[in-house]
Amino acid sequence: MAPISLESIVGALPTTDSWGPTTSTETTLNGVPYAPFSKADKLGRMADWTEGKDRDRAGRTQYNRNYRDQQAYGAGVPNLFDVEKNTDEATFSVVDNTRTVRSRGFGRGGGTVFRGRGQRGGTAQRGARGAFQRVQGRGAQQQYDSRSGRGGRGGRRFGWRDDKPQRNRDASVNVKPEWTMLEEIDFNRLLKLNLETSDGEDLDSYGFLYYYDRQYDKQPGAKTSEKKLTVVERAAYNVTTSHDPIINELAEKDEATIFTTDNILSMLMCSPRSVYSWDLVILRQGNKVFIDKREGSALDMVTVNENAADAPLETSEGNKDSMNSPGSLMLEATHINNVFPIQVVTESESAKREMPNEHPFYNPSEETDPPASKAYKYRRFDLSLERDEEPLHLIVRTELDAMVKNNISGEDQFLTIKALNEFDPKAQGSGGALDWRAKLGSQRGAVVATEMKNNSCKLARWTTQSILAKADQMKLGFVSRANPKDNNHHVVLGVLGYKPREFAAQMNLNLANGWGIVRTMADMLLSRGEGKYVLVKDPNKPVLRLYDVPLNTFEEEVEDGLPVQEEADEE
Template sequence: MAPVSLLDLVSTLPATDGWGPPPSTETTLDGVPYAPYSKADKLGRMADWTEGKDRERGGRQQYGNRNYRDQQIYGAGQTNNPFAIQVAEEEATFSVVDNTRTSARGRGFGRGGGTVFRGRGQRGAATQRGGRGTFQRVGGGRGGQGGYDSRGGRGGRGGRRFGYRDDKPQRNRDASIQVKPDWTLLEEIDFARLTKLSLDTPDGDDIDSYGFLYFYDRSYDKQPGTKTSERKLQVLERAAYNVTTSSDPIIQELAEKEEGTIFATDSILSMLMCAPRSVYSWDLVITRQGDKVFIDKREGSTLDMVTVNENAADAPLELSEGNKDTINSPGALMMEATHINNVFPIQVVVESETAKREMPNEHPFYNPAEETDPAASKAYKYRRFDLSLAQDEEPMHLIVRTELDAVLKNNISGEDQFLTIKALNEFDSKAPGSGGALDWRSKLASQRGAVVATEMKNNSCKLARWTVQSILAKADMMKLGFVSRINPRNPNDHMILGVLGYKPRDFAAQMNLNLANGWGIVRTIVDMVLKMGDGKYVLVKDPNKNVLRLYSVPVDTFEEEEAAPIKGDDAVEE
């Protein structure tokens, strides 16, 4: 039986008006196939007639433009001449086989070369940063060496990331306070809701001022980062006080006089207003007595501790998380930063009894008969803010105790300008947890803006709180000192590299700090408490989630911890 060609079979099918080439029984030449075939041809889609039509119209020659994946339709490897020399077909199918072993150096990921990913969950080598006992990002940078750039990603472009979603381990921090079984959960507020709140509040009014202020030493305003601006940080013994709201005798008097509805200190209020920026756990004790609300801190609370790189992408690790560097753990860094902020404002003022600014009232906490050390330069201003809404039947006023650290004579107007003085500290720019900070000694003079911008990123919550406190106190200037360790391995000796000054509201604009949002948070929390009955409540920031929780607690909670006298024993020697 004679063989039957494919075209003969097609010709027997009934003719249809379907889309596609019309059936035909003709061939181009006797004995020549309908279309030439080459082993080098790449088969694309079956019966893809659109490819040829696009070419006729002068349209796309690459289907989807995917690296010529489907550009070769059947027969495209040969010329249109069916009598092409067969030698071309043989040459097209010829290839050289390389039996040499592939070098491990070429097995990189992305565009650069790099090291080969081995193991699972192993820690990085001593020369690599960022390995935290989880999947690592590996690969070469532009120079061909494996490493990480300042953004925490691969050094080269187009790198791949290993691990489930992210290569950072899940941080399991401890809560600032243990929730007791007899506490009742009333509200749970996530930060996404808090950031949407807003309340326009006018500038506060001064009620009264207490204490005194020394004048700021202008010699510290030299060009930072130079040898002439460096000075060793001294430890001076001065009596300073950190009295909570309910223990403040001035606030108690103002409450009895019905001067306000809400009472707090600037440290407590700033934490509440900057809550969406916080990462570490914290808590506040809120007491309602009739129509009055007192916002306090616990005895022994870490609320007044100064955090370090709290908002950094690679924040310092706890000892329980594998950090073997005890001096650079979060707790040790907080103690170091708090100590620096206690002694730094004392050193940068000129202590002169003849040249100082006395407030109308004497120091509310200092008792010279009981204290052996002189009082530190500090002024306490009690100010009132109006948080009322249009629909409120009675006005809602907040009274806050604010603090000022020094005074400065304006060279142009000759008026006294009030200052708040804070200090940023550098522990080791090369250590894990530094947040990609620049070396202050070499970069503070030439790249001051970059140094400050990095601190705004790594310490967003801390700097926002300091700015809010300065605005609440109506300070004219906020002085920021840059204090670094003399030796990165010694957390006890420090050097002042320089001091920069900022106007609080300008600094807030640089940080994208919205005061109206902070006032909205305060008003919302107070409204929650006012809906409840008289009693004691605890507001806790979850240690591992962006959530605030409001608990109702027994009235006698923390009573044994808060039974401390107001004067004398509340002093903190610095």
């Protein structure tokens, strides 16, 4: 066979200039109906075959989110792809017209079910679980369903997460740009801490105490036990750690490493229960740590229904009743807790117990009102661990409000006195509280249980303060408004007494967890150098943040005499 040359191969190739099929001048759209479209349409939208499906009985085009970006170009041109509807369907009829009668029952898919597994949105629908009916006036009924909202199938799902109002609370203190964040601690980590400590030891006591008036222990809720809450002018003090002369003396004597007050320490120990924002100022000087608070701190205010599922709303959140806003309720509760302990004691110079030392803060030459019944006990707790080379002690200033004679032994027992307040059981933010006037006498357990749920942080702090002071009893007063629409006049409905440790067990309060939190914070601070630190609770998250701040923080003054922080808050 003769060899094939390259020239023969090249000569066999087509003589055209390009590869591929031959081009044609004819178009494939000739004779085919054409729908106008916009050049901005996505591919596949030139011919919409689904338009006829989105028309309701009235002929209006329904909204379809799959086609919400459809262009309006060419909307007025008749659709050439519409197929004429077949009119034969008008002659169609169902052969079997018998009605199916369903028996009334109480099981799954039965008739009217008020709890458990029932029907979706009422008796006209099927399926679902957890539906219930609310009967209105004149026999009308309105159905609610936990899965599909109000009545019927479908609709948006309203669960407890969706129904809960979205809160955006403000922080108790403004974080400045020059602050350096050192630690961010989640509450879940704090709940895992644990430290067993002793009951503590008394170092010294100051002040005096009057006896508690037992007339307030009459049957709570009874009309005869109601007493008007009166304001008695007495000198009361809430001195912070760094301004306490007794704590400064103990620090100079090197009696402990950490110093604080029961009001501040209880907030730190019960921090996982808190919802509102708060802050602590911590000063490290040498090997000493002073846990302090700033002037005008939120720690001085008594919260109301802080832990309720529907906590009181701010006026900025849509609350039209400013009297029942969180800020107004705090002022009201704080006033009640300042007045109530003074009213329920019997002031008698002959029946009065003086402590070994005089009142540390009262100065007769400067005060015009006599001092209130109060005893200050400075107590020391050992927070040491086995691995510690040196012991770690904490000194806390605790407070007692009154004393009472034991009915059996006749010995004096120390009391702490606090007051719960009712504003309006029908108002927003009441947390489903019972009417105290009607239920306190017959269902006191239910009333207290509701308060434990709605005011978990507040009651935990009060119980912790009572245990720190080694009080024998904790008296809880129930104070309500004389008129729900008036927050200036109140009545005392009754007083209940509890042993602090038993009350702590009822509300699942673990003191060992609180001491573990204190020890963890102490290790964080002692591992750092001298300076000032601020611990802030995030206003909207269960998180604590530790900041390193300049030494002059909260101490600078402006021209009008207001602290810098307060001026920023007013703006």
